[in-house]
Amino acid sequence: MDVPTPIDPDTWPRREHFAHYRRRVPCTYSMTVEVDVTAFTAALRRSPRKSYVAQVWALATVVNRHEEFRLCLTESGDPAVWPVVHPAFTVFNAERETFACVWAPYDADFGAFHDAAAPLLAEHAGATSFFPQGPPPPNAFDVSSLPWRAFTGFNLNIRDPYDHLAPIFTLGRYVSRGDRVLLPLAVQVHHAAADGFHTARLINDLEALLANPADWL
Template identity: 80%
Template sequence: MNAPTPTPTPVPIDLGTWPRRQHFAHYRRRVPCAYAMTVEVDVTAFAAALRRSPRKSYLAQIWALATVVNRHEEFRMCLTASGDPAVWPVVHPAFTVFNPARETFACVWAPYDPDFGRFHDTAAPLLAEHSRATDFFPQGDPPPDTFDVSSLPWASFTGFTLDIRDNGDHLAPIFTLGRYTARDTRLFLPLAVQIHHAAADGFHTARLTNELQTLLADPTWL
């Protein structure tokens, strides 16, 4: 499915009233930097619910991330043509699809829907259709109102960092999912979040990961 047409216009942030105006300027111009935070998310209840469901774990993880991302303006930020901060009304997940024969991956995207069932029905065919893709972006370039999710189901990790050259102006979060780890009677998902410090502080990223934990601990939405 294609992006909503035309692409919505981001809403400029009122710099006169924005509490993070000075923080944004500092971390974009004076000390431009991104940071990464890796957390272990308890997915015991989530994984148990999925074992009783025909739906795909990867797409459920992506939907959960998109749901908490869309709750908060700091994770929907972008820049206007003049370089000022703005916020997309909604952002949509772009995610990797692995091609085992070529040992490469494609990047596809699906429109976010607050109803998981509708999102899954749209996104699941993309996994099947593009599992043998030879193009990096088989749907064409992702729309500007997307954020990135990738999966490393072959390895668990306790730290993961992307080195974004010069940090750039990439304000959207980047998420990396790892392999589940069993410990005692619990199951954990490693999750790395990469974020430009101009867009969000540690408080905001911690809130996002805590909300994700709450969402996955009560997977009645599955």
């Protein structure tokens, strides 16, 4: 079982920032971007692998690189860092027009992750409960997909979100623009966990990973 490591406040560079955005000015922010996925989508056309699973794995890979996106709170309310976080992602039930939330353990090997995650899409496509596997583990972060529409802005309005330090991702429909393919991506972030610099770095890491699919796909 994964156990978070408490952060030493005396040596943590973000100690004051964390306290400010947790207590004095508690807030979240969202960023919506278009990620260049031209090479990624071209590679997927030659692969039997599922696009959505690959998107989820890529997000989980860059999230797990950075401790600010693996933050949580201990029972006493102090910041801690999970050693690994796992993606929880939506599965649409077309007949009922509802969705379920499933999760798969993160694996740095994409093939192993795909073998575990892809069957969940088929297995739970007809799910009638919100969490057919039971509740996700505490070290999970959320990914949603809106493949029916591209978007240029997306914001979640969460009541009392100030203990939720994990990022939330929303994926849109691919957009073709000239000879490029773009993926709309919205990221919801707790400001106590990460600043704009950290989120921009995360997105840049994601774009770099998707630009070199031959290295992992």
